[in-house]
Amino acid sequence: MTQDRLVEKATKVGGNMSDDAVEGLVTLQERVVNLIKQLNMPLVEVSIVIQNMLSPMLTSLNEHASNTNSEIPEKLKHQWPIRKPINDDVASSLSVDKILSVVDEDRMDILMTLIRVTMVETEMILTDGISALRMWEHLARSQLSNIISPGQLFSPFEIPEDW
Numbered sequence: 001m002t003q004d005r006l007v008e009k010a011t012k013v014g015g016n017m018s019d020d021a022v023e024g025l026v027t028l029q030e031r032v033v034n035l036i037k038q039l040n041m042p043l044v045e046v047s048i049v050i051q052n053m054l055s056p057m058l059t060s061l062n063e064h065a066s067n068t069n070s071e072i073p074e075k076l077k078h079q080w081p082i083r084k085p086i087n088d089d090v091a092s093s094l095s096v097d098k099i100l101s102v103v104d105e106d107r108m109d110i111l112m113t114l115i116r117v118t119m120v121e122t123e124m125i126l127t128d129g130i131s132a133l134r135m136w137e138h139l140a141r142s143q144l145s146n147i148i149s150p151g152q153l154f155s156p157f158e159i160p161e162d163w
Contacts, residue, residue, distance in 0.1 A: 017128070024122030028132055029163075031118050035111055036157050044153035045103050047140040049111045054133050061126055076130050080138040086145045094150050102154070139163070 017025075036046060058077070065072045119129050143158060 020123070021125070021128050024119075024124045025128060025132055027122055028115065028118045028124070031114055032111070032136070033159055033163060035114050036159060039107050039110070041107060041111065041157050042103075042154040043140065043143050043147075043157045044099060045108050046111070046136070046157040047144060048103065049108050049115070050133055050137045050140055053112060053115055054130065054137060057126060057130050057133070061130060064126070075134065076127060079141065080134060082138065082142050082145050084145045086141070086147075094153075099150075099153065 035041075061072060061076065064070070115133075118124075124132075139159075140157070144153075147153060147155075
C-alpha cells in the first residue's frame with residue numbers, strides 16, 4: 001500500500017495523524033509485508049496473529065475509554081465490513097482443533113513479535129496500532145470470505161501489489 005493510501009485509510013479511522021505516527025504506520029506496514037512474503041505465511045496464520053493482537057489492544061482501549069468517559073470511534077471498535085460474508089458451509093466444516101494442530105506456532109510468534117516490537121520502537125499509540133491492524137484484519141477477512149474449502153486456509157496470504 002502506498003504511503004498516501006495508508007495515511008488516507010488510517011486517518012479515516014483515527015483522525016489527523018502526526019508525521020511520527022505516519023512514519024510508524026509506514027514502518028509497520030513495510031515490515032509486516034516483507035515478513036509475510038519472506039515466510040510465505042498462510043492466510044490462517046496471519047488471521048490468527050491479527051486477532052490475537054487486536055483482542056487485548058481493544059480490551060485496553062475499552063478500559064481506557066471507560067475510565068476517561070471517552071468515545072471510541074466505530075471504525076476502531078468493530079471489524080470493517082466486507083463485501084461478501086464468509087461461506088457458512090466452509091465455516092461449519094472447519095475443525096478449530098485440527099487447524100490449530102497444523103499451524104506453525106514459531107512463524108506466528110515471529111510475526112507477532114515483529115508487530116509488537118515495531119509498535120514499541122515507533123512509539124505507536126494504541127489507536128494507531130488498532131487502526132493498522134484493522135486494515136490487515138479487513139484484508140484477511142476479505143480473503144477468508146473467498147475460500148471454498150478448508151484447505152484454502154493454508155494458501156499463502158495474498159498481499160495486493162498496491163498494499
